[in-house]
Amino acid sequence: MQSPAFLTISDLWIERGERVLCKGLNFNVSVGEIVRVLGDNGAGKSSLLKVIAGVIPSLEGCIYYFGQDITQDHSRLQQDTLYIGHLSGVKNMLTVEENLRWHCPDVTTDKLHSTLSILGLLPLLSTSIKSLSAGQVRRVALSRLWIQRKKLWLLDEPFVSLDAEGVAILESHMKQHVVAGGVVILTTHQALTSIHSRDIDLLS
Amino acid sequence: MTYTSFLKSECLVLWRRKYDIFNALLFFIMVVVLFPLGVNASPEFLAPAAGGIIWCAAVLAILMSIESMFKEDYSDGSLEQLVVSGLSLPLLVLIKISLQWVAVIFPLLVMMPLLSEMLYLSSGIFWVLVVTLIIGTPSLFLIGAIGSALTVSIKQGGVLLMLLILPFYLPVIIFATSAIQTAQSGLPYSGLLALLLAISLLFLVVSPFMTAISIKASVN
């Protein structure tokens, strides 16, 4: 018998404000895959990621995590998931270090410093988020991908406001993650340059 | 994220935003100080009215501080992160409300001896006032958190919040002030204190769950 897929979406219906966005969406995600959700503006890409993350409920359908139905109680999947949405999820009043220690309290100082130097944030370690640029804030949010060890990454337009160098760093980190047995589901409007992804099209 | 790291970050944010709480307290002091000047500064009038004045001012100050409780978390996405953290949202909410309560009520209690002196409150009644504040105000924060979470996604949610939660504040204000008045007339007031405590305990159980549901509806 075949072992169950990492994530199975079966007959998923999503409704946002009276509009049905997905009608009976079906797909499987296996370990080591990068899945890119495609669609026009307003097609429901962000909504799909939010449903998987458990931010909003689906109208109908089931989500299976290693064959286990988690549609009602997302907490088992959430423990293995890192979701970074349109909003960065970092607090303006805190510094870069405080924000990261809030998200992952058990990170060692070495790991924190090495991650921040990869992303060019080390000089900003104790700078308050409210005095960073948009791209720097995005880098702070994304640095959780280096620090937190989670299997599933749900990234909603992670490349927005990153420069070319930032995009390259993130792509190579995604590649490393899936080689190590992780899974990435992302939405983006720009083409991925160095990594191969499987595309799922949401027709509007 | 863990419960302790959440607690730490919330403490830090509260500390960085201490001027908001300071403003609410300043407002509280101004109401209490201006009231005697505006109406009547004689001890015969102020002593019986003191409990009511302090309680009304405290309720307004609490409303001010509670309105923006989830605003920033909502707009920067931290609220969303709490929902997907895999931790129990009601428990996270309870931690946040408790911290907010301590941060507002502790300085308020510290100022209380001075203010009650100004309002000619006798020392016996002063302690009744302190007890009503300690056991009565938790329910105000717990109720306010539900309203604050419900209205967080609405631009001008402040007025709506008042309308939503003021009816629930009324019993607390009435029981608290009548406990003080009953004590002033020398009658037993422990029943009223028990009622206050019961309201707080009820909302201690109900509010975290209702706030969590409201948050989930708001981040939608």
Ligand SMILES: Nc1ncnc2c1ncn2[C@@H]1O[C@H](COP(=O)(O)OP(=O)(O)OP(=O)(O)O)[C@@H](O)[C@H]1O
């Ligand atoms: N909070 C909301 N309440 C009601 N409807 C919403 C809400 N958020 C989004 N929608 C609607 O849901 C639809 C899908 O939105 P969604 O954000 O998922 O699109 P998207 O595919 O991510 O688009 P984009 O490429 O612009 O990011 C849109 O038509 C939008 O109008």
Ligand SMILES: [Mg+2]
């Ligand atoms: Mg989107």
